Amino acid sequence: MRIFSVLLKKEFKLISRNRVILIISTLAPILQFLILPMVASYEFKNINLAIIDHDHSSWSSRLINKIKGSGYFIISGYENNFSEALIRMEKNEADVILQIPPGFEKNLVREKEQNLLVAINAINGTKAAIGGNYLGDIIKRFNKELTVEAMPVQGAVISRPNSIPLHRFNPNYNYRMTLVPGILCILVTMIGGFMASLNIVEEKEKGTIEQINVSPISKVAFILSKLIPFLIISNFIFSVGLILTKVIYGIGLQGDLITLYVAINIYILSVLGLGLLISTFANNQYQAIFIMYFLIMIFMLMSGLFTPVESMPDWARFMVHFIPLYYMIDVIRLIMLKGSGLIHILPQLSMMALLAVGLILLAMLNYRKTT
Amino acid sequence: MTNEPIIEIRELTKKFGNFTAVDHISFEVVKGEIFGFLGANGAGKTTAMRMLCGLSTPTSGEAKVAGYDIKTQTEKVKRMIGYMSQKFSLYDNLTVWENLEFYAGIYGLRKKEIREKGEQLIIQLQLQDSSNKLVGSLPLGWKQKLAFSIAIFHEPAVVFLDEPTGGVDPLTRRQFWEMIYEAAHRGITVFATTHYMDEAEYCDRVCIMVDGRVAALDSPAKLRASFEVSSMDDVFYQLARAATRVE
Amino acid sequence: MKILFGFIRKEIYHVLRDKWVLLILIFMPIIQILLFGFALSNEVKNNPIAVFDASKDSYSRQLTDKINASRYFDLYANVSSQSEIEELFKSGKIKVALCIPPRFGEAFEGSAPLQPQIILDATDLNISNQINQFLQNIIQSFIKQKKPEVRPTYSIIPEVRMMYNPQLKGAPNFVPGVMAMIMLLVCVLMTSVAIVKEKETGTMEVLLVSPMRPSIIIISKAIPYFILSVINYFIILAMNKYLLDVPVKGSLLLLTAVSFIFILTSLFLGILISHTSQTQQEAMFKSLIGMMLPTVLLSGFMFPIENMPLPLQFLSNIIPSRWYYSIIKNVMIQGSGLEIIWRQFAILGVMCLVLFIASIKKFKVRLE
Numbered sequence: 001m002r003i004f005s006v007l008l009k010k011e012f013k014l015i016s017r018n019r020v021i022l023i024i025s026t027l028a029p030i031l032q033f034l035i036l037p038m039v040a041s042y043e044f045k046n047i048n049l050a051i052i053d054h055d056h057s058s059w060s061s062r063l064i065n066k067i068k069g070s071g072y073f074i075i076s077g078y079e080n081n082f083s084e085a086l087i088r089m090e091k092n093e094a095d096v097i098l099q100i101p102p103g104f105e106k107n108l109v110r111e112k113e114q115n116l117l118v119a120i121n122a123i124n125g126t127k128a129a130i131g132g133n134y135l136g137d138i139i140k141r142f143n144k145e146l147t148v149e150a151m152p153v154q155g156a157v158i159s160r161p162n163s164i165p166l167h168r169f170n171p172n173y174n175y176r177m178t179l180v181p182g183i184l185c186i187l188v189t190m191i192g193g194f195m196a197s198l199n200i201v202e203e204k205e206k207g208t209i210e211q212i213n214v215s216p217i218s219k220v221a222f223i224l225s226k227l228i229p230f231l232i233i234s235n236f237i238f239s240v241g242l243i244l245t246k247v248i249y250g251i252g253l254q255g256d257l258i259t260l261y262v263a264i265n266i267y268i269l270s271v272l273g274l275g276l277l278i279s280t281f282a283n284n285q286y287q288a289i290f291i292m293y294f295l296i297m298i299f300m301l302m303s304g305l306f307t308p309v310e311s312m313p314d315w316a317r318f319m320v321h322f323i324p325l326y327y328m329i330d331v332i333r334l335i336m337l338k339g340s341g342l343i344h345i346l347p348q349l350s351m352m353a354l355l356a357v358g359l360i361l362l363a364m365l366n367y368r369k370t371t
Numbered sequence: 372m373t374n375e376p377i378i379e380i381r382e383l384t385k386k387f388g389n390f391t392a393v394d395h396i397s398f399e400v401v402k403g404e405i406f407g408f409l410g411a412n413g414a415g416k417t418t419a420m421r422m423l424c425g426l427s428t429p430t431s432g433e434a435k436v437a438g439y440d441i442k443t444q445t446e447k448v449k450r451m452i453g454y455m456s457q458k459f460s461l462y463d464n465l466t467v468w469e470n471l472e473f474y475a476g477i478y479g480l481r482k483k484e485i486r487e488k489g490e491q492l493i494i495q496l497q498l499q500d501s502s503n504k505l506v507g508s509l510p511l512g513w514k515q516k517l518a519f520s521i522a523i524f525h526e527p528a529v530v531f532l533d534e535p536t537g538g539v540d541p542l543t544r545r546q547f548w549e550m551i552y553e554a555a556h557r558g559i560t561v562f563a564t565t566h567y568m569d570e571a572e573y574c575d576r577v578c579i580m581v582d583g584r585v586a587a588l589d590s591p592a593k594l595r596a597s598f599e600v601s602s603m604d605d606v607f608y609q610l611a612r613a614a615t616r617v618e
Numbered sequence: 619m620k621i622l623f624g625f626i627r628k629e630i631y632h633v634l635r636d637k638w639v640l641l642i643l644i645f646m647p648i649i650q651i652l653l654f655g656f657a658l659s660n661e662v663k664n665n666p667i668a669v670f671d672a673s674k675d676s677y678s679r680q681l682t683d684k685i686n687a688s689r690y691f692d693l694y695a696n697v698s699s700q701s702e703i704e705e706l707f708k709s710g711k712i713k714v715a716l717c718i719p720p721r722f723g724e725a726f727e728g729s730a731p732l733q734p735q736i737i738l739d740a741t742d743l744n745i746s747n748q749i750n751q752f753l754q755n756i757i758q759s760f761i762k763q764k765k766p767e768v769r770p771t772y773s774i775i776p777e778v779r780m781m782y783n784p785q786l787k788g789a790p791n792f793v794p795g796v797m798a799m800i801m802l803l804v805c806v807l808m809t810s811v812a813i814v815k816e817k818e819t820g821t822m823e824v825l826l827v828s829p830m831r832p833s834i835i836i837i838s839k840a841i842p843y844f845i846l847s848v849i850n851y852f853i854i855l856a857m858n859k860y861l862l863d864v865p866v867k868g869s870l871l872l873l874t875a876v877s878f879i880f881i882l883t884s885l886f887l888g889i890l891i892s893h894t895s896q897t898q899q900e901a902m903f904k905s906l907i908g909m910m911l912p913t914v915l916l917s918g919f920m921f922p923i924e925n926m927p928l929p930l931q932f933l934s935n936i937i938p939s940r941w942y943y944s945i946i947k948n949v950m951i952q953g954s955g956l957e958i959i960w961r962q963f964a965i966l967g968v969m970c971l972v973l974f975i976a977s978i979k980k981f982k983v984r985l986e
Contacts (some may be wrong), residue, residue: 010465014462090958092948113772114774115775116774116775119778120778135776150772166736168738198899207456207457214452215449216449216450217477286639286815289902290643291638293803302657310662310664310665311661312657312658316653334710338741344709369426369445
């Protein structure tokens with residue numbers, strides 16, 4: 001026990017003198033918090049729209065005004081024909097092209113049906129889909145307006161009533177709700193994963209680990225002495241992040257604090273376990289950084305933070321179940337945004353705990369005082 | 372110096388694949404002895420020493436350090452020994468005092484003991500003005516003396532020194548060896564590897580390793596006599612000439 | 619010259635000897651492309667849905683089946699109460715719920731089809747908006763199918779054409795991004811850490827004492843990473859063509875020229891970072907936080923630049939990868955030639971030059 005406290009004391013002293021850790025611990029949360037969510041808005045505005053109006057009727061003008069008034073689009077120009085508009089698109093001056101055919105209003109009245117051409121620069125897949133959605137929405141609403149206007153007054157059947165969906169859990173229509181908690185997890189991952197791993201590898205590089213291996217310190221004590229400081233630091237960073245989340249983004253905690261901290265600590269342990277495992281393989285920091293970066297990058301991409309896990313093919317969805325970050329991002333969203341309790345997230349927590357224990361055990365097995 | 376063996380080695384061997392680094396060595400080191408372990412680079416000295424410290428598992432053979440078997444009682448061995456590596460293995464980012472506290476602590480010394488003995492040691496080493504300085508800022512010679520003192524702070528039965536005097540000026544080396552004498556006098560067996568032949572003269576007995584085997588083992592005086600040369604340097608050249616393993 | 623080659627050869631051995639790193643360096647682009655190409659997609663499909671069927675007649679069952687049959691939805695469960703729905707949301711098991719009102723089928727026989735209530739998990743608004751669209755479409759088409767005589771007065775149908783990427787594949791979007799990321803990783807992160815490592819172990823001083831000019835020493839350290847980046851570049855191109863089926867529309871020569879300049883720019887950046895760092899950890903963090911993170915965030919790769927607040931858009935302009943990314947996208951996917959991208963090209967070139975000068979100057983200052 002005494003030996004353990006001696007070990008811990010040394011770890012904390014060294015960490016407090018490590019300029020890099022200190023700067024990162026304070027800088028990273030700020031950076032990620034302020035910049036990332038501001039950057040990562042999927043609410044698209046200022047989509048450049050080129051319009052070709054062959055009709056010049058009152059209805060075509062009304063539609064164009066509606067589009068202008070929506071706030072999503074900027075009219076890049078009124079072109080004379082499609083090929084001219086395409087040139088604009090090639091030059092990246094237009095993201096979307098709307099072409100209204102000649103005789104639009106007349107034909108709509110006569111034949112009750114008309115087509116509009118919407119061409120989207122689909123290179124950016126998301127923007128295309130969303131831009132298409134917006135435009136489709138506006139056209140639909142315009143369509144409805146015309147339909148309602150044409151109705152005789154006495155409450156006839158509204159042919160295709162659209163139900164108004166109930167939006168749960170997001171009263172403020174915040175577009176960043178799911179992103180920010182996810183970023184919190186990434187933060188913790190980087191600190192816990194990178195720093196803990198590098199810490200041990202640095203001892204390997206400098207040779208001080210030999211001194212430890214030659215002494216009667218048990219490897220369990222040694223590993224724990226490395227885990228605990230970073231567990232504490234990660235908790236600290238998480239807490240700061242949590243406060244920033246509330247203060248800057250207005251995203252508060254719907255669930256309870258204890259559940260949240262239990263969850264995040266299980267996650268931190270799994271990340272630390274991974275960092276530890278890597279440190280038993282890597283001989284120097286260069287290698288450790290590289291391996292860690294590689295793994296964390298894959299985790300981030302596959303965790304469901306940026307793209308939905310449901311749209312992955314089966315083999316990918318299977319693999320995702322071995323990634324602790326996947327569970328944590330799910331869980332943090334559940335607890336923070338929906339107020340889920342321990343009962344609701346038990347399966348996720350157990351998986352994470354399993355992974356954490358597995359990784360730490362593997363690391364302990366792999367670490368040898370005697371080679 | 373008694374005749375009681377503190378290190379007993381029998382047919383100790385270490386192979387790395389096809390390469391035999393240490394080839395069936397056998398000898399004993401007695402308590403309180405200053406035992407020099409010499410050889411060219413690549414002769415197997417460090418590998419052998421690492422096995423005795425419990426840092427490396429032997430491929431075959433046996434050894435006992437302070438009465439404990441290095442294969443089956445490794446952790447018990449570690450409680451009885453001290454170690455100083457080539458890199459001195461002190462934490463650059465901890466102060467002199469903090470390094471002392473740390474290493475003394477992990478060998479189980481109590482706070483009071485550490486404080487008393489520590490203060491004495493600081494005075495002895497004349498580090499009073501630097502006790503709160505980061506070790507990284509100390510000159511090499513001081514680091515070396517400090518590392519040695521810390522290695523024997525817990526009064527181990529044996530202290531293993533791996534090329535302890537690398538890169539230091541002759542005066543500091545002299546002072547270092549005085550510290551070693553003092554420790555041996557207190558009953559601590561000193562097992563040191565080196566390739567400085569003049570330091571061999573300071574040892575009670577010297578073992579010269581060539582190609583992983585013990586080529587010679589005796590006191591410096593007797594070795595010089597048997598090879599009919601005037602310095603340990605010459606003893607070594609005689610033996611090394613026959614060596615097949617070049618670094 | 620011979621000495622230079624000697625140095626370069628030593629550096630290459632260094633890198634080659636590190637098997638882990640080499641393996642990952644070659645695999646990383648491959649895995650990233652595999653992931654992005656086959657696993658990651660922005661398409662919102664397979665959404666788990668719970669249905670509360672208070673009607674339980676043939677119409678409601680048919681609607682449920684129709685929803686389940688759609689690739690956008692996966693029926694998770696049929697529930698029998700609102701509270702069950704709440705619990706399912708809270709366990710993250712469903713993203714949307716549909717409540718079919720009682721006498722749903724009856725209403726069809728009459729003249730006023732009843733609207734089922736959609737309950738969305740709106741925490742991710744983009745996704746929930748799309749889910750809403752899809753679900754509404756299915757319901758409306760179901761109603762239309764069952765009651766075809768109910769036709770709207772007017773019907774404006776948008777005919778949507780996807781230009782340059784008809785299958786809405788993510789590939790054209792991310793492959794340029796992956797290229798930029800890998801090159802940055804190798805040229806900025808690994809180079810800077812490798813150089814600082816020599817500083818830390820003291821071998822740098824040994825080199826500095828040799829008759830070799832210091833700038834040559836640094837350059838020789840950077841060359842293996844240059845070669846690795848070039849190899850990666852070709853691997854990515856090859857995978858792009860053969861695995862993902864995305865051909866390079868524009869000039870390969872132009873693409874390669876631009877990529878070379880970007881690689882150089884990144885190398886100089888890495889060298890610059892190594893000058894200003896004392897420890898490997900420092901170099902790593904400066905590279906990660908100073909370069910990689912901004913690249914992912916601000917280069918337009920993951921998130922559109924035009925959505926960002928102005929100061930960030932400003933910041934984005936100073937990042938070399940932003941310009942590189944824009945050029946590659948245009949050349950690879952739209953087949954743009956020099957006349958369209960010359961502005962970005964010039965900017966990238968200037969950045970390259972500036973970083974080159976900065977890294978040399980910094981080195982000279984340090985030596986004094």
